[in-house]
Amino acid sequence: MGAVPDLERQTIGDLPDWGRACAEELMSNLLVEKSFPCTFAVAAAKKHTLRFGFIDSEKDPSRWGPLPDILGEYLRVYQDIDRETSLVVFFRPEEEPAGMSSYFSRFWDVLQYLHRKDTLPWPGEIPEDPGEPLWEFSFGGTPIFVVCNTPAHTRRRSRHSSGMVITFQPRWVFEGLESGTPRGGAARRVIRNRIRRFDGMEPAPQLGDYGAEDNREWKQYFLPDGNEEEIHGCPFHSGTGKTRGDRSAHHVVVNGRGEYSLWPDGRDLPPGWWYTGVHGDRRTCLDHIERVWTGIRLPARKTG
Numbered sequence: 453m454g455a456v457p458d459l460e461r462q463t464i465g466d467l468p469d470w471g472r473a474c475a476e477e478l479m480s481n482l483l484v485e486k487s488f489p490c491t492f493a494v495a496a497a498k499k500h501t502l503r504f505g506f507i508d509s510e511k512d513p514s515r516w517g518p519l520p521d522i523l524g525e526y527l528r529v530y531q532d533i534d535r536e537t538s539l540v541v542f543f544r545p546e547e548e549p550a551g552m553s554s555y556f557s558r559f560w561d562v563l564q565y566l567h568r569k570d571t572l573p574w575p576g577e578i579p580e581d582p583g584e585p586l587w588e589f590s591f592g593g594t595p596i597f598v599v600c601n602t603p604a605h606t607r608r609r610s611r612h613s614s615g616m617v618i619t620f621q622p623r624w625v626f627e628g629l630e631s632g633t634p635r636g637g638a639a640r641r642v643i644r645n646r647i648r649r650f651d652g653m654e655p656a657p658q659l660g661d662y663g664a665e666d667n668r669e670w671k672q673y674f675l676p677d678g679n680e681e682e683i684h685g686c687p688f689h690s691g692t693g694k695t696r697g698d699r700s701a702h703h704v705v706v707n708g709r710g711e712y713s714l715w716p717d718g719r720d721l722p723p724g725w726w727y728t729g730v731h732g733d734r735r736t737c738l739d740h741i742e743r744v745w746t747g748i749r750l751p752a753r754k755t756g
Contacts, residue, residue, distance in 0.1 A: 463504045464539070465522045471506040474542040477614055489610045489646040490599075491639070492536055492625065501534035510543040510616045511550070511558055513565055513720075520569040520591075523620060527592045530622055538621045545615030549603035552677060555616060557726035559600045559674050560687040562618060566591050567688070568720075582670045582686035586663055588623060589673070589688070595623040597662075600674045607677045609651050623662075631661035654679055687727040689717045702737045704730040712745045714738070 456475045460467060482488050482497040496502045505522035509515035519541065526539040550558075572593040574580060579587045588595040598620055601613035629636035640661070647655045656675045660667030670686045687703060705715045705725045712728075714737050715721060730740050 458500060459504065462500065462502060463506070464525050465505055465518050467504075468506050468508065468544070470544055471504070471542060474506075474545070474613075474615060474617075475504055475540075478540060478542075478617070487646045487649045489643050489650050491642060491646070492621070493538060493619070495536045496534070496538055499534060499536060501537040503530075503533070503537065503539045505539060505541040507541060507543045510546060511554075513561065516562065516565055519562070520566060523566065524592055526620070527594050527622065531624065535625055537625060538619050541618045541620070543616040543618075545603070549615075552602070552604040554726065555600070555602040555604050556674055556729065557687070558616060559602075559618065560727060560729075561721070563589055563598065563688055582688055583668065585665055585667050585669075588662070588669050597621045597623060597626070597669070598673045605675075605677050607651070607653070608656070608675060610647060611675055611677075626662070631664050636661075658683065683729070685729040685731055687729050687731065689731070702731065702734050704728045704737045704740055710745075712741045714741075 456462070456472065456479055459472060459475055463471075479497055482494050488494055493502070503526050505519070505526075507516055507519055522541065523539065530537055530539070570591050575590050575593055575595060577586075578590050578595050581587060589598050590596060598618060599611075601611045601617040601619075603612070603614060603616075605611040605613075626636075629639050644655045644659075647653075656672075657679055658668075658671040658675060660669075660672070662669060668686075670688065671683050674683075676683060702717065703715045704712060704727075705721060706712050706728050707725050713725070714734065715725070715727075717731075721727070730737065732740075
């Protein structure tokens with residue numbers, strides 16, 4: 453394990469009893485394992501410019517209350533820390549880890565929760581529609597690149613962790629590394645080569661250059677475990693509860709019994725329901741449910 457002697461200084465908010473083991477696991481990956489792909493994270497670990505936050509539950513939104521304050525405090529000071537910095541938020545690991553689809557839903561639920569709690573408007577230069585090349589998650593008026601690690605990532609080792617971990621990297625840390633710049637191109641080549649060595653597979657096809665016409669930033673946040681898997685539909689919705697063109701007026705949701713339903717934008721999901729990643733107008737969502745839900749069901753219903 454990689455010891456974190458100054459963990460208290462690097463922590464924003466409370467440091468729980470279970471937190472040190474999580475931080476040490478991360479530091480071991482960054483500093484002990486050879487060729488961890490994210491060179492920015494490795495450099496920050498060496499310079500002690502990472503900041504850590506700890507949340508007591510992966511799946512219970514009622515325990516996520518400290519998260520907006522942790523992220524808000526980090527965004528208040530990050531430019532005074534170092535150009536190579538990130539906020540790493542650990543969620544308390546569960547005794548029985550969930551599956552990939554559950555973590556996918558939890559991750560996007562966390563970003564949606566943060567968006568609802570954000571007291572500042574969405575940045576004017578960032579599109580509200582995740583389908584736009586320049587879209588990026590934002591909080592406190594700051595565009596942020598987000599990465600999720602989970603226990604369900606077993607083949608893609610660079611995205612594996614003992615509990616759900618979300619890393620927030622302000623877009624500011626990537627200035628000068630944009631698509632088309634020599635430094636940016638060189639950095640991406642290095643990272644992709646390290647991915648090949650560390651993961652033992654080609655880089656995920658979802659990885660791209662921010663702002664490129666064919667790039668969708670949200671697809672890089674939560675990568676599937678294998679390169680043959682695809683991601684369909686971003687569950688995130690911003691602003692007034694509708695993305696541009698009203699393309700996310702409804703979401704297809706599913707519960708633990710495999711029952712599907714519609715759920716309108718801008719409303720919290722009830723316990724026991726998860727986003728499937730499919731969204732659109734009412735007719736599009738109903739057509740999708742008709743295709744995928746082949747089990748016995750009652751006449752058309754909706755969760756709310």
